[in-house]
Amino acid sequence: MIKFDNPCLDRPYLVFKEKYNESLIAKQDNIEAICISSYSPKDDEVNARYVNLKFINDNQFIFFSNYNSPKSIEFNQHEQITASIYWSRTNVQIRMKAYIKKTSKEFNQNYFAERDEKKNALAISSYQSSPIDSYEMLKKNYEICLKKNNLNECPDYWGGYSFTPYYFEFWEGHKSRLNKREAYKFQNDEWIHSFLQA
């Protein structure tokens, strides 16, 4: 589940919450899953991967990751990202464009301290996306880490990312194929709304 704190009352945020609630009621699996696309200037290529959206805090969307991972290196080099969600139970796609930044150390530490220690051991023990000789080795590193006694201390290389969209697009699939698309773009301090052809 995504946790909504101090919800933003701007129109696209209200639409997001409404579609989220409908998908939650429809028992959408993996409702937190969101695909984050980023650009690597070094390789001149676009990458995408799913993460779990944990919070929407006012107008900030927040997920957590390893700060040394390929995605984090890309975010450092090119802050603009695109995020997309598809909720199959309600046949809704949401696309967002935003600039991404790290959450504060204090926020990361507080969140880490309240998480399950087994989950924390995974975050601590893994050099995310680095090659390893075998899957067994990954498990061994994790098991060694489980025996440590500082599993509530957030390492510097792990934490949150937050993004505040400047663009939202809501796509609603209809049986007739006359799918409904609505976009909201933040321009000159206001949200400009438009309908898009399907």
Ligand SMILES: Cc1cc2nc3c(=O)[nH]c(=O)nc-3n(C[C@H](O)[C@H](O)[C@H](O)COP(=O)(O)O)c2cc1C
């Ligand atoms: C449904 C789903 C949720 C995921 N959630 C996260 C997450 O919250 N944070 C994370 O770092 N990786 C998560 N992953 C793994 C990422 O997709 C990815 O494999 C990993 O972060 C490495 O990405 P990178 O090499 O682009 O940095 C998730 C994968 C799936 C399929």
